[in-house]
Amino acid sequence: MTQLPLRAQLASALGRSAATLSRMTGRGDGSVIGGRVGLLLEPDLLRKLARDRKLALVSATNGKTTTTRLITSALLELGEVATNAFGANMPAGHVSALSQHKGAPYGVLEVDEKYLPEVLDTTGAGVVCLMNLSRDQMDRAGEIWLLAQKWRRALSGKPTHVIANCDDPLVTWGASTAAKVTWVAGGQRWKEDSWCCPECGGPLDRKDADWACRECTFHRPEPQWALDDDVAVDPRGQRWLLDIQLPGLANRSNAVMALAVAEAFGLPVDRALPRLREVRSVAGRYTTVERDGRNARLLLAKNPAGWLEAFDVADPQLPIILSVNAQGPDGRDTSWLWDVDYRILRGRPVFVTGERRLDLALRLDVADVPFALCNTFSEALAMQPPGRVDVIANYTAFQQIRSEFGRAV
Numbered sequence: 001m002t003q004l005p006l007r008a009q010l011a012s013a014l015g016r017s018a019a020t021l022s023r024m025t026g027r028g029d030g031s032v033i034g035g036r037v038g039l040l041l042e043p044d045l046l047r048k049l050a051r052d053r054k055l056a057l058v059s060a061t062n063g064k065t066t067t068t069r070l071i072t073s074a075l076l077e078l079g080e081v082a083t084n085a086f087g088a089n090m091p092a093g094h095v096s097a098l099s100q101h102k103g104a105p106y107g108v109l110e111v112d113e114k115y116l117p118e119v120l121d122t123t124g125a126g127v128v129c130l131m132n133l134s135r136d137q138m139d140r141a142g143e144i145w146l147l148a149q150k151w152r153r154a155l156s157g158k159p160t161h162v163i164a165n166c167d168d169p170l171v172t173w174g175a176s177t178a179a180k181v182t183w184v185a186g187g188q189r190w191k192e193d194s195w196c197c198p199e200c201g202g203p204l205d206r207k208d209a210d211w212a213c214r215e216c217t218f219h220r221p222e223p224q225w226a227l228d229d230d231v232a233v234d235p236r237g238q239r240w241l242l243d244i245q246l247p248g249l250a251n252r253s254n255a256v257m258a259l260a261v262a263e264a265f266g267l268p269v270d271r272a273l274p275r276l277r278e279v280r281s282v283a284g285r286y287t288t289v290e291r292d293g294r295n296a297r298l299l300l301a302k303n304p305a306g307w308l309e310a311f312d313v314a315d316p317q318l319p320i321i322l323s324v325n326a327q328g329p330d331g332r333d334t335s336w337l338w339d340v341d342y343r344i345l346r347g348r349p350v351f352v353t354g355e356r357r358l359d360l361a362l363r364l365d366v367a368d369v370p371f372a373l374c375n376t377f378s379e380a381l382a383m384q385p386p387g388r389v390d391v392i393a394n395y396t397a398f399q400q401i402r403s404e405f406g407r408a409v
Protein backbone atom coordinates (compact mmCIF):
# COMPACT_ATOMS: atom_id res chain seq x y z
CA MET A 1 0.00 0.00 0.00
CA THR A 2 1.15 3.54 -0.70
CA GLN A 3 2.09 5.74 2.24
CA LEU A 4 -0.49 8.19 3.54
CA PRO A 5 0.45 11.87 3.17
CA LEU A 6 2.10 13.30 6.30
CA ARG A 7 -0.96 15.26 7.44
CA ALA A 8 -3.19 12.19 7.11
CA GLN A 9 -0.62 10.07 8.96
CA LEU A 10 -0.61 12.57 11.81
CA ALA A 11 -4.41 12.81 11.90
CA SER A 12 -4.70 9.05 11.94
CA ALA A 13 -2.12 8.69 14.73
CA LEU A 14 -3.70 11.41 16.89
CA GLY A 15 -7.09 9.82 16.35
CA ARG A 16 -5.75 6.51 17.61
CA SER A 17 -4.25 8.25 20.67
CA ALA A 18 -7.60 9.86 21.43
CA ALA A 19 -9.24 6.46 21.14
CA THR A 20 -6.72 4.96 23.57
CA LEU A 21 -7.29 7.82 26.04
CA SER A 22 -11.04 7.38 25.72
CA ARG A 23 -10.75 3.68 26.54
CA MET A 24 -8.36 4.33 29.44
CA THR A 25 -10.73 6.86 30.97
CA GLY A 26 -13.64 4.48 30.60
CA ARG A 27 -15.54 6.55 28.06
CA GLY A 28 -16.30 3.72 25.69
CA ASP A 29 -14.32 1.74 23.17
CA GLY A 30 -13.04 4.97 21.62
CA SER A 31 -13.92 4.11 18.05
CA VAL A 32 -15.99 7.23 17.52
CA ILE A 33 -13.94 9.85 19.38
CA GLY A 34 -10.75 8.68 17.67
CA GLY A 35 -12.32 9.02 14.25
CA ARG A 36 -13.77 12.44 15.11
CA VAL A 37 -10.37 13.77 16.15
CA GLY A 38 -8.83 12.41 12.97
CA LEU A 39 -11.51 13.97 10.76
CA LEU A 40 -11.16 17.34 12.52
CA LEU A 41 -7.47 17.45 11.68
CA GLU A 42 -7.85 16.03 8.19
CA PRO A 43 -11.36 16.24 6.70
CA ASP A 44 -10.26 14.09 3.77
CA LEU A 45 -8.95 11.33 6.04
CA LEU A 46 -11.58 8.71 5.19
CA ARG A 47 -10.87 9.02 1.47
CA LYS A 48 -7.15 8.70 2.09
CA LEU A 49 -7.50 5.71 4.41
CA ALA A 50 -9.81 3.97 1.94
CA ARG A 51 -7.50 4.40 -1.02
CA ASP A 52 -5.84 1.23 -2.36
CA ARG A 53 -8.09 -1.09 -0.38
CA LYS A 54 -10.81 -3.43 -1.52
CA LEU A 55 -13.87 -2.32 0.43
CA ALA A 56 -17.37 -3.65 1.02
CA LEU A 57 -20.04 -1.39 2.54
CA VAL A 58 -22.96 -3.07 4.30
CA SER A 59 -26.25 -1.27 4.88
CA ALA A 60 -29.77 -2.20 5.96
CA THR A 61 -32.26 -1.42 8.69
CA ASN A 62 -31.63 -4.79 10.37
CA GLY A 63 -28.77 -7.25 10.32
CA LYS A 64 -25.97 -4.97 9.19
CA THR A 65 -23.74 -5.55 12.22
CA THR A 66 -24.14 -9.31 11.92
CA THR A 67 -23.63 -9.40 8.16
CA THR A 68 -20.59 -7.12 8.45
CA ARG A 69 -19.17 -9.62 10.90
CA LEU A 70 -19.93 -12.61 8.67
CA ILE A 71 -18.35 -10.98 5.60
CA THR A 72 -15.32 -9.98 7.66
CA SER A 73 -14.94 -13.50 8.91
CA ALA A 74 -15.10 -14.84 5.34
CA LEU A 75 -12.60 -12.33 3.92
CA LEU A 76 -10.06 -13.14 6.64
CA GLU A 77 -9.48 -16.17 4.44
CA LEU A 78 -7.89 -13.76 1.93
CA GLY A 79 -5.92 -11.53 4.30
CA GLU A 80 -6.16 -8.83 6.96
CA VAL A 81 -9.53 -7.04 7.15
CA ALA A 82 -10.32 -3.65 8.70
CA THR A 83 -13.84 -3.43 10.12
CA ASN A 84 -16.04 -1.43 12.50
CA ALA A 85 -17.04 -4.44 14.55
CA PHE A 86 -18.99 -2.59 17.23
CA GLY A 87 -21.52 -0.80 15.11
CA ALA A 88 -19.90 2.68 14.99
CA ASN A 89 -21.38 3.03 11.54
CA MET A 90 -20.88 6.68 10.62
CA PRO A 91 -17.77 8.22 9.02
CA ALA A 92 -15.91 8.74 12.33
CA GLY A 93 -16.31 5.03 13.04
CA HIS A 94 -15.06 4.18 9.55
CA VAL A 95 -11.99 6.37 9.98
CA SER A 96 -11.28 4.66 13.27
CA ALA A 97 -11.69 1.17 11.80
CA LEU A 98 -9.40 1.84 8.86
CA SER A 99 -6.82 3.65 11.07
CA GLN A 100 -6.54 0.67 13.35
CA HIS A 101 -5.69 -1.65 10.46
CA LYS A 102 -3.64 0.56 8.21
CA GLY A 103 -2.01 -2.29 6.37
CA ALA A 104 -5.17 -4.31 5.80
CA PRO A 105 -5.82 -4.79 2.08
CA TYR A 106 -9.53 -5.43 2.74
CA GLY A 107 -12.18 -3.46 4.59
CA VAL A 108 -15.77 -4.32 5.52
CA LEU A 109 -17.70 -1.34 6.85
CA GLU A 110 -21.16 -1.30 8.34
CA VAL A 111 -22.77 1.94 7.16
CA ASP A 112 -25.79 3.74 8.56
CA GLU A 113 -28.48 3.84 5.83
CA LYS A 114 -28.48 7.64 5.73
CA TYR A 115 -24.71 7.84 5.36
CA LEU A 116 -24.37 5.28 2.59
CA PRO A 117 -24.28 7.84 -0.29
CA GLU A 118 -21.65 9.98 1.45
CA VAL A 119 -19.47 7.01 2.45
CA LEU A 120 -19.73 5.46 -1.00
CA ASP A 121 -18.73 8.74 -2.64
CA THR A 122 -15.83 9.18 -0.23
CA THR A 123 -14.43 5.67 -0.21
CA GLY A 124 -15.22 4.57 -3.77
CA ALA A 125 -15.99 1.12 -2.35
CA GLY A 126 -16.08 -1.62 -4.99
CA VAL A 127 -18.79 -3.70 -3.33
CA VAL A 128 -22.00 -2.64 -1.56
CA CYS A 129 -24.31 -5.07 0.25
CA LEU A 130 -27.95 -3.96 0.74
CA MET A 131 -30.39 -6.12 2.69
CA ASN A 132 -33.64 -4.52 3.89
CA LEU A 133 -35.36 -1.22 4.65
CA SER A 134 -38.17 -0.85 7.18
CA ARG A 135 -39.42 1.63 9.76
CA ASP A 136 -36.96 2.34 12.55
CA GLN A 137 -36.48 5.05 15.21
CA MET A 138 -39.63 6.82 14.14
CA ASP A 139 -38.86 10.18 15.67
CA ARG A 140 -35.64 10.78 13.79
CA ALA A 141 -35.01 8.31 11.00
CA GLY A 142 -35.53 9.53 7.48
CA GLU A 143 -38.48 8.25 5.53
CA ILE A 144 -37.36 4.97 4.00
CA TRP A 145 -38.52 5.73 0.45
CA LEU A 146 -36.32 8.85 0.52
CA LEU A 147 -33.41 6.72 1.73
CA ALA A 148 -33.87 4.31 -1.16
CA GLN A 149 -34.02 7.25 -3.56
CA LYS A 150 -30.71 8.55 -2.20
CA TRP A 151 -29.18 5.09 -2.67
CA ARG A 152 -30.31 5.16 -6.31
CA ARG A 153 -28.64 8.50 -6.92
CA ALA A 154 -25.46 7.44 -5.15
CA LEU A 155 -25.13 4.15 -7.06
CA SER A 156 -25.97 5.58 -10.47
CA GLY A 157 -22.97 5.98 -12.75
CA LYS A 158 -20.53 4.20 -10.43
CA PRO A 159 -18.74 0.93 -11.20
CA THR A 160 -19.75 -0.48 -7.79
CA HIS A 161 -20.88 -4.11 -7.66
CA VAL A 162 -24.04 -4.26 -5.55
CA ILE A 163 -25.21 -7.40 -3.75
CA ALA A 164 -28.88 -6.79 -2.95
CA ASN A 165 -31.87 -8.60 -1.47
CA CYS A 166 -34.47 -8.84 -4.26
CA ASP A 167 -37.17 -10.04 -1.84
CA ASP A 168 -37.36 -6.48 -0.48
CA PRO A 169 -39.02 -4.27 -3.13
CA LEU A 170 -37.64 -1.04 -1.71
CA VAL A 171 -34.08 -2.40 -1.59
CA THR A 172 -34.50 -3.69 -5.14
CA TRP A 173 -35.57 -0.24 -6.26
CA GLY A 174 -32.72 1.40 -4.33
CA ALA A 175 -30.15 -0.91 -5.91
CA SER A 176 -31.41 -1.04 -9.45
CA THR A 177 -29.53 1.99 -10.77
CA ALA A 178 -26.21 0.24 -10.09
CA ALA A 179 -24.09 -0.87 -13.04
CA LYS A 180 -23.78 -4.41 -11.71
CA VAL A 181 -26.15 -6.11 -9.27
CA THR A 182 -26.11 -9.64 -7.91
CA TRP A 183 -29.62 -10.41 -6.63
CA VAL A 184 -30.05 -12.56 -3.54
CA ALA A 185 -33.40 -13.99 -2.45
CA GLY A 186 -32.72 -13.03 1.15
CA GLY A 187 -36.32 -13.20 2.39
CA GLN A 188 -38.56 -10.52 3.84
CA ARG A 189 -40.35 -11.29 7.06
CA TRP A 190 -41.68 -7.78 7.68
CA LYS A 191 -43.79 -6.66 4.72
CA GLU A 192 -45.76 -3.83 6.29
CA ASP A 193 -43.52 -1.17 4.77
CA SER A 194 -43.69 -2.44 1.21
CA TRP A 195 -47.21 -2.81 -0.08
CA CYS A 196 -46.74 -0.02 -2.62
CA CYS A 197 -44.55 0.15 -5.69
CA PRO A 198 -41.65 2.52 -4.98
CA GLU A 199 -41.50 3.43 -8.67
CA CYS A 200 -45.11 4.51 -9.29
CA GLY A 201 -47.06 4.14 -6.03
CA GLY A 202 -49.27 1.38 -7.45
CA PRO A 203 -50.15 -1.74 -5.44
CA LEU A 204 -47.64 -4.59 -5.32
CA ASP A 205 -49.03 -8.04 -6.05
CA ARG A 206 -47.35 -10.84 -4.14
CA LYS A 207 -47.33 -14.55 -4.75
CA ASP A 208 -45.08 -16.52 -2.41
CA ALA A 209 -41.70 -14.76 -2.61
CA ASP A 210 -42.47 -13.18 -5.96
CA TRP A 211 -43.81 -9.66 -6.27
CA ALA A 212 -44.67 -7.28 -9.11
CA CYS A 213 -46.33 -3.92 -9.52
CA ARG A 214 -49.86 -4.10 -10.90
CA GLU A 215 -49.52 -0.77 -12.68
CA CYS A 216 -45.97 -0.53 -14.04
CA THR A 217 -43.16 -2.87 -15.10
CA PHE A 218 -41.35 -2.88 -11.76
CA HIS A 219 -41.04 -6.48 -10.54
CA ARG A 220 -38.84 -8.81 -8.56
CA PRO A 221 -35.62 -9.58 -10.43
CA GLU A 222 -34.56 -13.19 -10.87
CA PRO A 223 -32.27 -14.05 -7.95
CA GLN A 224 -28.83 -15.54 -8.53
CA TRP A 225 -28.53 -16.71 -4.91
CA ALA A 226 -31.26 -18.13 -2.71
CA LEU A 227 -31.88 -19.61 0.71
CA ASP A 228 -33.79 -22.88 0.92
CA ASP A 229 -34.34 -23.69 4.58
CA ASP A 230 -30.76 -24.28 5.80
CA VAL A 231 -29.26 -24.51 2.31
CA ALA A 232 -27.67 -21.73 0.25
CA VAL A 233 -28.19 -22.14 -3.48
CA ASP A 234 -25.40 -20.49 -5.48
CA PRO A 235 -25.66 -18.98 -9.02
CA ARG A 236 -24.65 -22.33 -10.56
CA GLY A 237 -27.44 -24.13 -8.73
CA GLN A 238 -25.05 -25.85 -6.35
CA ARG A 239 -26.49 -26.38 -2.86
CA TRP A 240 -24.51 -25.70 0.30
CA LEU A 241 -25.67 -26.73 3.78
CA LEU A 242 -25.10 -23.57 5.86
CA ASP A 243 -25.01 -25.11 9.35
CA ILE A 244 -23.96 -21.81 10.94
CA GLN A 245 -23.96 -21.24 14.69
CA LEU A 246 -25.91 -17.98 14.66
CA PRO A 247 -29.59 -18.84 15.20
CA GLY A 248 -32.69 -18.04 13.18
CA LEU A 249 -33.89 -17.47 9.66
CA ALA A 250 -32.66 -13.87 9.48
CA ASN A 251 -29.09 -15.00 10.15
CA ARG A 252 -29.28 -17.68 7.48
CA SER A 253 -30.29 -14.93 5.05
CA ASN A 254 -27.39 -12.82 6.29
CA ALA A 255 -25.09 -15.78 5.65
CA VAL A 256 -26.24 -16.11 2.04
CA MET A 257 -25.66 -12.38 1.53
CA ALA A 258 -22.17 -12.84 3.00
CA LEU A 259 -21.41 -15.74 0.65
CA ALA A 260 -22.48 -13.62 -2.34
CA VAL A 261 -20.26 -10.75 -1.18
CA ALA A 262 -17.36 -13.13 -0.61
CA GLU A 263 -17.74 -14.40 -4.16
CA ALA A 264 -17.65 -10.80 -5.42
CA PHE A 265 -14.21 -10.66 -3.77
CA GLY A 266 -13.20 -13.82 -5.62
CA LEU A 267 -13.61 -16.07 -2.59
CA PRO A 268 -15.45 -19.31 -3.43
CA VAL A 269 -18.15 -20.78 -1.19
CA ASP A 270 -16.08 -23.76 -0.09
CA ARG A 271 -13.53 -21.38 1.46
CA ALA A 272 -15.98 -18.76 2.77
CA LEU A 273 -18.55 -21.02 4.42
CA PRO A 274 -16.28 -22.62 7.06
CA ARG A 275 -15.37 -19.07 8.16
CA LEU A 276 -19.04 -18.14 8.58
CA ARG A 277 -19.54 -21.17 10.80
CA GLU A 278 -16.92 -19.85 13.23
CA VAL A 279 -19.09 -16.85 14.20
CA ARG A 280 -21.00 -17.59 17.42
CA SER A 281 -22.17 -14.17 18.54
CA VAL A 282 -21.97 -10.61 17.30
CA ALA A 283 -21.41 -7.66 19.66
CA GLY A 284 -23.11 -9.56 22.48
CA ARG A 285 -26.12 -10.75 20.49
CA TYR A 286 -27.05 -14.39 21.22
CA THR A 287 -24.61 -14.56 24.11
CA THR A 288 -25.77 -15.86 27.46
CA VAL A 289 -25.35 -14.05 30.78
CA GLU A 290 -25.62 -15.99 34.00
CA ARG A 291 -26.72 -15.20 37.55
CA ASP A 292 -27.64 -17.64 40.30
CA GLY A 293 -28.18 -20.53 37.92
CA ARG A 294 -30.33 -18.51 35.50
CA ASN A 295 -28.89 -18.45 31.98
CA ALA A 296 -30.32 -15.59 29.97
CA ARG A 297 -29.74 -15.51 26.21
CA LEU A 298 -29.71 -11.95 24.85
CA LEU A 299 -31.57 -11.07 21.66
CA LEU A 300 -31.52 -7.52 20.32
CA ALA A 301 -34.62 -6.07 18.64
CA LYS A 302 -34.67 -2.39 17.76
CA ASN A 303 -37.74 -2.06 15.55
CA PRO A 304 -40.80 -4.07 14.41
CA ALA A 305 -38.89 -6.13 11.83
CA GLY A 306 -36.25 -6.90 14.46
CA TRP A 307 -38.91 -8.16 16.90
CA LEU A 308 -40.18 -10.62 14.31
CA GLU A 309 -36.63 -11.91 13.82
CA ALA A 310 -36.17 -12.25 17.58
CA PHE A 311 -39.47 -14.16 17.92
CA ASP A 312 -38.16 -16.55 15.29
CA VAL A 313 -35.02 -17.23 17.35
CA ALA A 314 -36.64 -17.37 20.82
CA ASP A 315 -37.39 -20.85 22.13
CA PRO A 316 -41.18 -21.27 22.56
CA GLN A 317 -40.56 -23.70 25.43
CA LEU A 318 -38.79 -21.07 27.54
CA PRO A 319 -39.95 -18.11 29.60
CA ILE A 320 -39.12 -14.77 28.03
CA ILE A 321 -38.13 -11.37 29.44
CA LEU A 322 -38.90 -8.28 27.33
CA SER A 323 -37.14 -4.99 28.04
CA VAL A 324 -37.87 -1.74 26.23
CA ASN A 325 -36.17 1.62 26.81
CA ALA A 326 -36.66 4.92 25.01
CA GLN A 327 -33.35 6.74 25.23
CA GLY A 328 -31.64 8.58 22.37
CA PRO A 329 -30.24 5.54 20.55
CA ASP A 330 -33.57 3.71 20.86
CA GLY A 331 -35.65 6.57 19.55
CA ARG A 332 -37.99 8.21 22.08
CA ASP A 333 -41.14 7.35 20.16
CA THR A 334 -42.14 3.77 20.96
CA SER A 335 -45.45 3.84 19.08
CA TRP A 336 -43.99 1.07 16.88
CA LEU A 337 -44.78 -1.33 19.75
CA TRP A 338 -48.32 -1.29 18.33
CA ASP A 339 -47.05 -2.55 14.95
CA VAL A 340 -45.66 -5.77 16.41
CA ASP A 341 -47.92 -8.81 16.70
CA TYR A 342 -47.17 -10.17 20.17
CA ARG A 343 -49.77 -12.95 20.11
CA ILE A 344 -47.03 -15.48 19.34
CA LEU A 345 -46.03 -15.12 23.02
CA ARG A 346 -49.35 -16.46 24.32
CA GLY A 347 -48.80 -19.52 26.47
CA ARG A 348 -45.27 -18.61 27.53
CA PRO A 349 -44.35 -17.04 30.87
CA VAL A 350 -43.68 -13.40 29.87
CA PHE A 351 -41.88 -10.82 32.03
CA VAL A 352 -41.84 -7.12 31.14
CA THR A 353 -39.27 -4.55 32.23
CA GLY A 354 -37.36 -1.48 30.99
CA GLU A 355 -38.20 2.23 31.06
CA ARG A 356 -41.22 1.76 28.82
CA ARG A 357 -42.53 -1.36 30.55
CA LEU A 358 -45.93 0.24 31.06
CA ASP A 359 -46.27 0.98 27.33
CA LEU A 360 -45.31 -2.58 26.51
CA ALA A 361 -47.60 -3.93 29.25
CA LEU A 362 -50.59 -2.11 27.76
CA ARG A 363 -49.72 -3.44 24.32
CA LEU A 364 -49.52 -7.04 25.63
CA ASP A 365 -52.76 -6.61 27.55
CA VAL A 366 -54.56 -5.56 24.37
CA ALA A 367 -53.08 -8.59 22.57
CA ASP A 368 -54.32 -10.89 25.38
CA VAL A 369 -50.81 -11.97 26.33
CA PRO A 370 -50.52 -12.56 30.12
CA PHE A 371 -47.35 -11.13 31.69
CA ALA A 372 -45.66 -10.14 34.95
CA LEU A 373 -44.48 -6.56 35.34
CA CYS A 374 -40.99 -6.13 36.87
CA ASN A 375 -39.26 -2.96 38.01
CA THR A 376 -35.80 -4.07 36.93
CA PHE A 377 -34.16 -6.72 34.80
CA SER A 378 -32.55 -8.21 37.93
CA GLU A 379 -35.98 -8.60 39.47
CA ALA A 380 -37.30 -10.27 36.30
CA LEU A 381 -34.34 -12.66 36.23
CA ALA A 382 -34.73 -13.52 39.91
CA MET A 383 -38.35 -14.54 39.24
CA GLN A 384 -37.20 -17.28 36.85
CA PRO A 385 -36.64 -20.87 37.89
CA PRO A 386 -32.99 -21.94 37.50
CA GLY A 387 -32.23 -22.77 33.88
CA ARG A 388 -32.56 -21.02 30.54
CA VAL A 389 -34.54 -17.92 29.69
CA ASP A 390 -34.66 -15.78 26.54
CA VAL A 391 -34.40 -11.99 26.67
CA ILE A 392 -35.49 -9.60 23.93
CA ALA A 393 -34.34 -6.05 24.52
CA ASN A 394 -34.02 -2.91 22.46
CA TYR A 395 -30.73 -1.07 22.10
CA THR A 396 -29.99 0.68 25.41
CA ALA A 397 -31.88 -1.96 27.40
CA PHE A 398 -29.65 -4.59 25.79
CA GLN A 399 -26.49 -2.59 26.56
CA GLN A 400 -27.56 -2.06 30.19
CA ILE A 401 -28.06 -5.79 30.68
CA ARG A 402 -24.70 -6.51 29.08
CA SER A 403 -22.83 -4.01 31.22
CA GLU A 404 -24.53 -5.11 34.43
CA PHE A 405 -24.12 -8.83 33.81
CA GLY A 406 -20.68 -8.84 32.19
CA ARG A 407 -19.69 -8.22 28.63
CA ALA A 408 -19.50 -11.82 27.54
CA VAL A 409 -18.77 -11.88 23.79
Ligand SMILES: [Zn+2]
Nearest residue numbers: 197200213216
Ligand atom coordinates in the same frame (compact mmCIF):
# COMPACT_ATOMS: atom_id res chain seq x y z
ZN1 LIG B 1 -45.23 0.47 -10.20
